[in-house]
Amino acid sequence: MLEYSSKYFAEERNQSLHEVGVERPRSDVQGHVTGRTQFYADRNFPGLLHLKMVRSPHHHARIKSIDVSKALKVPGVVRVLTAADIPSNIYTILCLIQVEPNDEPVLAFDKVRYKGEQIVAVLADSQRAAREGAARVKVVYEPLPAVFDVEEALKPGAPLVNEYHGRNWFTYEGHHCRRVRHGDVEKAFAAADHVIEEKYQSSPIEHAPTETTGCIVVPDSNDRFTCYSNTQALYFTLDNSALILKSPFHKLRLVGGTVGGGFGGKVDVIVEPIAFLAAMLARRPVKYEFSREEEMQVSSPRAAERIYIKDGVMNDGRIIARKVRLYVDAGAYSRHSPYGTTKAAAHMPGPYTIPNVWVDSHCVYTNRTPSSAMRGFGVTIGDFALEVQMDKLARLIGMDPMEFRILNAYRDGDLKAHGKETTGAALVECIQAAAQLADWPIGERYKAMSSQRKGA
Amino acid sequence: MNRIPLRFHLNDAEIGEFIDSGTTLLSLLRDKLGLTATKSGCNQGSCGACTVLINGAPQLSCLVLAARCEGKSVATLEGVSDNGTLHPLQRAFMDGFAAQCGFCTPGMIIAAKALLDRNPDPDRGEVIDAISGNICRCTGYEPIIDAILAAAAEMRGGKRKSA
Structure with a gap:
């Protein structure tokens, strides 16, 4: 294997690097094994208030009325927050990179669009009083028809989930989906020796970090506020909080970096803006911590996806056409899903050079829990589908699956379906090395292949 | 109350x-x-x-x-480290990369200590049993099990497995 590592990427390798392969202790590990690592919740503040959220029991409903009077009478309850308290209630995380429109309320007011959506925040001296107060908030709902399936949601007459989009899909530059068009797939299917179409589907996946999502906001001197958070996205959180609170940035300070398991599940900005506001209004430290149940029910999971892949393949092993329809279930709000859907579209040909590719990648709104980031989101489920498909194709034409992948792997200089030229390709070498490690015999012809075409 | x-x-x-x-x-x-x-x-x-x-x-x-x-x-x-001297379990967790985010680590070390206090020479299965109630979501179970076995060996006076 060392032979491979020195042979490939020699030009890209800076020989002065000498850390690769050397064991270094983690910089934070002594804190971990002694329990001195300070997670956000390991701080105690006098006068701490606990925030408990009133959540929708419905997947989709109109809010007719909200009555907090009984909650305010619970001993220990200090105050409640509703949508009317939020300076700029409607936001979307990725407005910072122009993925718009704003489509999600910090606190719901006219409608709830998924089960567990935030409506009223109750602040109290103790967790017990906060729970008791939340249980006494009376919300009257008018249930609405809900849609839970991405293809059902796209049909005419489906219940409209999110009015800020006006339709049940995210619009990409005037189009109803993110598209990739490369060559002529229909012509290639007609010329292919074999054509197969398969359907792949995944469920939402919860990250289930051992430490649940949460933060504590503490009023500092000079009308400034410090937020101790376990967010994975400190600056997204700072910027979005400032926008939601209509607050100058210098009033808000984020302290973080210690995360008890994230995996993408702590990239959204959910707990901090409301905790900031609560601390501003109550002038006391406020803790908003998801219970385990909330972490599982309402924190964003990896999106469910449904993927149809139609391939045209020749008897000699070349894939000549790939047509993909891909549906990302964003749930009720955008969060990171429009971005993940774009990643999926660019990724879907896989790391293979296919001359004719057609991809429609849909970001669809349903009344399910909003989905968002998780390790490799937008491409992980696609890779599962693609590589199962590759095995099926290899079997169909009687080729070895490793050799089939080597044959189709992209080479330096190949044009990818989305129009970028391939550089730094190493897939052929990776598969060769994997085959060798696994004692998987591959033919001499394939052992001789390279990610550099060398004129071939 | x-x-x-x-x-x-x-x-x-x-x-x-x-x-x-x-x-x-x-x-x-x-x-x-x-x-x-x-x-x-x-x-x-x-x-x-x-x-x-x-x-x-x-x-x-x-x-x-x-x-x-x-x-x-x-x-x-x-209370596990003795006046600043780390317990063999703590050193083994450090040396064996048995902590990632660190959130499950205190519970893991305590569960492991309970095992080693009562059984100084556990086999791999007994270690797995002992931490079966402790969830690690960074998927670090194998290094954790290795670290506990290494600490047990050291505490018995044997040589520690080199990392």
Whole structure:
């Protein structure tokens, strides 16, 4: 294997690097094994208030009325927050990179669009009083028809989930989906020796970090506020909080970096803006911590996806056409899903050079829990589908699956379906090395292949 | 809630406190005594992050009423290192990359200590049994098991497996 590592990427390798392969202790590990690592919740503040959220029991409903009077009478309850308290209630995380429109309320007011959506925040001296107060908030709902399936949601007459989009899909530059068009797939299917179409589907996946999502906001001197958070996205959180609170940035300070398991599940900005506001209004430290149940029910999971892949393949092993329809279930709000859907579209040909590719990648709104980031989101489920498909194709034409992948792997200089030229390709070498490690015999012809075409 | 007196032995100290009768041991440790090495991951007895020793046996402190500890001896991770000298389990976790995010680590070390205190020479299966109530979501179980076995070997006087 060392032979491979020195042979490939020699030009890209800076020989002065000498850390690769050397064991270094983690910089934070002594804190971990002694329990001195300070997670956000390991701080105690006098006068701490606990925030408990009133959540929708419905997947989709109109809010007719909200009555907090009984909650305010619970001993220990200090105050409640509703949508009317939020300076700029409607936001979307990725407005910072122009993925718009704003489509999600910090606190719901006219409608709830998924089960567990935030409506009223109750602040109290103790967790017990906060729970008791939340249980006494009376919300009257008018249930609405809900849609839970991405293809059902796209049909005419489906219940409209999110009015800020006006339709049940995210619009990409005037189009109803993110598209990739490369060559002529229909012509290639007609010329292919074999054509197969398969359907792949995944469920939402919860990250289930051992430490649940949460933060504590503490009023500092000079009308400034410090937020101790376990967010994975400190600056997204700072910027979005400032926008939601209509607050100058210098009033808000984020302290973080210690995360008890994230995996993408702590990239959204959910707990901090409301905790900031609560601390501003109550002038006391406020803790908003998801219970385990909330972490599982309402924190964003990896999106469910449904993927149809139609391939045209020749008897000699070349894939000549790939047509993909891909549906990302964003749930009720955008969060990171429009971005993940774009990643999926660019990724879907896989790391293979296919001359004719057609991809429609849909970001669809349903009344399910909003989905968002998780390790490799937008491409992980696609890779599962693609590589199962590759095995099926290899079997169909009687080729070895490793050799089939080597044959189709992209080479330096190949044009990818989305129009970028391939550089730094190493897939052929990776598969060769994997085959060798696994004692998987591959033919001499394939052992001789390279990610550099060398004129071939 | 009634406030009741509670006396118990915690690590190296005798503790006397007045507590609300519904207070869990986890809440007493973290919120009142400021000993935050013991973590709250689920508060429902599922994750093992709050594991402490009560009279030497591993217990989930989120499910134990503090009042039940009257007269007992409670040990947390804060008491595992001896005057700044790390316990062999702590060193083995450091050397063996057995901690990633660190949130499950206190519970893991306590569960492992309970095992080694009663069985100095466990086999791999016994180690797996001992930490089967402790969830690690960074998927680090193999290095954790290796670290516990390495610490056991060192504590028996054997040589530590080199990393």
